[in-house]
Amino acid sequence: MLIYILEDEDNIREIESYTLKAAGFDTAGFALPRDFKQAMEKALPDLIILDIMLPGEDGMQVLSWLKNDVRSTNIPVIIISAKTTELDRVKGIDSGADDYMCKPFGIMELVSRVKARLRSVDKRQEYTYGGITISENRRTVYCFGEKAELTFKEFELLRLLISRPETVFTRSVILETIWGYEEGSGRTLDMHITTLRKKLGNCGRYIKTVRNVGYKLDKGEESA
Numbered sequence: 001m002l003i004y005i006l007e008d009e010d011n012i013r014e015i016e017s018y019t020l021k022a023a024g025f026d027t028a029g030f031a032l033p034r035d036f037k038q039a040m041e042k043a044l045p046d047l048i049i050l051d052i053m054l055p056g057e058d059g060m061q062v063l064s065w066l067k068n069d070v071r072s073t074n075i076p077v078i079i080i081s082a083k084t085t086e087l088d089r090v091k092g093i094d095s096g097a098d099d100y101m102c103k104p105f106g107i108m109e110l111v112s113r114v115k116a117r118l119r120s121v122d123k124r125q126e127y128t129y130g131g132i133t134i135s136e137n138r139r140t141v142y143c144f145g146e147k148a149e150l151t152f153k154e155f156e157l158l159r160l161l162i163s164r165p166e167t168v169f170t171r172s173v174i175l176e177t178i179w180g181y182e183e184g185s186g187r188t189l190d191m192h193i194t195t196l197r198k199k200l201g202n203c204g205r206y207i208k209t210v211r212n213v214g215y216k217l218d219k220g221e222e223s224a
Contacts, residue, residue: 001046033057067096143203161217
């Protein structure tokens, strides 16, 4: 499993990374929020460790950005901060963090809390709808028990649709969420929808076109 560490103090970031690697995790460390966000565009981690006091952008702003993005809203976040008051901890949890640790911290406790958060992720990051079963952690998709081999973009597209079944996602929202831009390349989206329907077999009929608006996952209507 991959863990991202956003911490501007080199020695602390190195300690966190070394500890987690020794426990069997893959890690990537970042000192600056902009570098962290660039990495998020390329690959999503299974868990994020986040400092609050960062250069250029406050960690709470980064947390808000994570929780307001459909792609990352379910990724668990553990804050590790020198801010140790009860108010700081409450603010962090209320803002969407899954856990809060204060500096200095024990390395064994860090590993324990990371494992606990990942266990809870295993339980919640699986979606089922109709005959579709999708596992975010294993990145697998099954349609009535048959495995569907999807590309990265196809998987992300299906995951977005199944995250809120029967909800219409506009074309601009899909393009922004999956491809990172709102306008243009609508043909790319249409081609991915066509391919995804084919790969899902009998479940492909759940992907409905809402004319002049976008797409939704709905097993109750005929495909447009």
